[in-house]
Amino acid sequence: MAEKIKVIVNGKEVYAAYDTPLLQVCREAGADVPTLCHNENINPPYGVCRVCTVEITEGTRTRFAPSCVYPVRREISVQTESEPVRRRRAMLLNFLLARCPDQKPIQELAARYGVKEPHPRFTRRGDDCILCGLCVQTCTQVVGVSALGFESRGEMREAATPYRAENPVCIACGACAYICPTQCIGFEEKDGKRYLKRWKREAPMLVCEKCGSYWLPEAVARIVGEKMNIDFSGLNVCPNCR
């Protein structure tokens, strides 16, 4: 459909193509809509944090919807920072802060909406993960090894490896650590290995023949070698020494 659809974002008139995600339309119109579980490399967006919720008016009807998954199909008017939106976002962040009180990114976003501490009547969980699903999605969609998944459901839900044990299909690429919005997946390298503590993964690294530095997990080298038909032996020298 070539025809563009009118969307009024915070009073400003813009035009969008059919099925464009509302989040994109809002941002292009200059609205700063916060997100936690959104990443442009993951499609379709998982849409679970609900922090990108906006207020949509169509004719006389007003509703709330997460802008990351809402497709623009008809003429609408959108408010991204109205009082009703702020109120709901504040509650969502209050829930998240009660879950993860010590995670800085959550603290900062919550403070933007006037939530400095979780409500005193909320149970604090002391968790570090907000279950945004980005690690799982990235591992499955982008990296393609599906080492991570979810375990259980509801309040027992966790992002985990099967049986919470080391999953040998994990190539220790570190994409999950990179993408995590609360940065709760750490990794470190020592003694010739890359450690992803959260997943109990110990992955041997390739050592550069020339300078002795650890530069790539063996598993990553193997996968890249398979996918791109590269001769393995050429990877024993790090990029600096090549």
Add this chain to the structure above:
Amino acid sequence: MILETAKIDAMIDKYGRDASSLILVLQDIQALYRYLPREALQYLSEQLNAPLAKIYNVATFFKAFSLKPKGEHVVCVCMGTACHVRGAPRILDDISRQLDLEPNATSKDEKFTLETVNCLGSCALGPLVVVDDQYIGHATATKMKQILGPLAKAKG
């Protein structure tokens, strides 16, 4: 444990060798072994060409599956609204005391598993307890003692 792969292969053939058969096959495995052995999940991952993480997700999402063996006798207390209003929480407490078992736990000797279910659709019989396949309607602590007592004493 030694997996009877022939039986699992038969299940896969019955439902179809693709990802959509996962839950159906897992249900049959659960019925066969009274739980889902780790070896079975690993075998399915290979046979259905599905990541173990996904199979594990399905296995832990649905209440019908357990990763640990269930007891010889499964005592299931209905906690549906109608049963609740007729005193189901009290029956659960009584049975929990009788068997010295917390809900959703299996006894150390693997004789009993006590679980709850959110409505079996037999509300006229509430409070309802199902022991193995036997429906015990209008359950009382006394009735349950009469049924569970002999089971606890029996060798097996």
Add this chain to the structure above:
Amino acid sequence: MEKFSNYAALEQYRARLIAERKTGKPKITVCGGTGCKGSGAECLIMTFKDELKKQGLTDRIEFLETGCHGFCERGPLVVLHPQKIFYQSVKTEDVPEIIAQVLSQGPAIERLLYTDPQNGAKIQLEHEVPFYKYQKRIIFRNNGYLDPSRIDDYIALGGYAGLAKALQSMAPDQIVAEVKEANLRGRGGGGFPAGRKWESCRKAKGSPKYVICNADEGDPGAFMDRSLLEGNPHSVLEGMIIGAYAIGSSQGYIYVRNEYPLAVKNTYTALEQARQMGLLGDNILGSGFSFDIKVNRGGGAFVCGESTALMASLEGNPGEPRAKYVHTAEHGLYNNPTNLNNVETWANVPYIVEHGAKEYRKIGTAGSPGTKIFSLVGKIINTGLVEVPMGITLREIVYDIGGGIPQGKKFKAVQTGGPSGGCIPEKYLDLQIDFDKLTEVGSMMGSGGLIVMDEETCMVDVARYFTDFLTGESCGKCVPCREGLMQMRNLLRDICDGKGQPGDIELIEDMCVTIADCSLCALGQTAPNPVLTTLKYFRDEYEAHIHEHRCPAAVCKALISYRILEDKCTACGLCRRACPTGAIVGQKKVIHKIIEDKCIRCGACLETCKFDAIFKE
């Protein structure tokens, strides 16, 4: 079994069956539904069969195990034909006497008849029993006349005539139009017009198209779908086949709860027999239309009653719902056009096709034509399944059909719509129930569970119960439902435990706004309903819990205590022996006393005392 290659063959077969069944022989029917089987019907059925064989009467008296009759409170149920004499709470010891009575055509056995609680009169005939008298059994009309494992019974009663008519003389568009005209609204919960859904699905692009029967009846206290699938599975199949033809689908699924083993079994049998007779599968009735159905069992997740979660589960994935900005009618199962309807909705279809939309609309209200099957449960004398025309009042259901509240207790509220619905107080007893009226008072029709509550039900405990249930059933994907319901559950638990604090109610109300508006699916979106309606109509109970540390209904353990009344205690010692924690002290001839801090408020003493000497406050 014969395979029908055309419509004429079906009609000839039907005519033959009807003629064969005009035997003039008396018939004994016993309800074989799960409810009655739980009351001993299995044994009763075996005893009847054995006894008839032993007495050499199998040629003279016909015997039929039927589908659910609905009056589960009074099972096991026996109905004698042709008179339609209704016996209730029948025991195996009664069998020889019943057989003798049938043989001799003697008077009905008084003690097995239903007694009218108003005047003590004995009621002989099934349709005169108040429970049945005020019902309008259309969908359930055949349950008591057929054996669900025999397709012949269904055919003899007119089954599959609707399908034959649809295939033979109606174009798919016409069928969709008829269902639209009938204004058949989804019976699973949302009440969405089925005809509109069928039309969208029919028009959508993509192939193959799927039709699904949602039999994942998860609302606790609702068992209508169980009875339909157990008791008359062919009525559901016939509806699905007609729907598939109208929409242009070749593959159907029945997704049924694993907790309904008899429904699963009877469904498999029905499918097999329908296939054998050419009513399902390739080239149905020689029409050129092919359609078949697979059965999937649920894995024990309430959330899989939600259509997108159900479809995810069918695909072999965890039951996680997805956003519905793109309708499943266009992109559903495997991203193809999919039409999902509830069991009861499908069961309405053959009637509409056979008799027409105009006839269908004669019953019910303008906005909600037809009947609705409700499960009437809880604090009610006549527990069971009732089929009534839309527009009937709650008062008629609770009192005329239900017989009122047991033990003379006072009615307090009725909960409709399960965990997504709300509580309706006494002042709305004269509400004429249909989809729209129930939504107006803050509740919803839901799947049809009607849970009656009395003065001894604590409404805060009810809110806690539903929130606890939903917290356990949440898939955990989105923040407002996963975190919000858990926090709300904890707050409600606190209030019930006497730990509620001023400000809790206002906090809960605030949380409900976000949970309702920001949750991903209907589980979270409707979760606030039980809490908000109990707050709306019973706020005083919440306040008593918080400000006075008192549970007005004397239910919440932390807020009640048991006391032995000294002037009534006879020191019989029954309560002392019943107490599981040894909290009652006393000896022969010494008034007994309850030790407060040993008492766990289980209520065993109150139940065993024969002198009304135990008081709960």
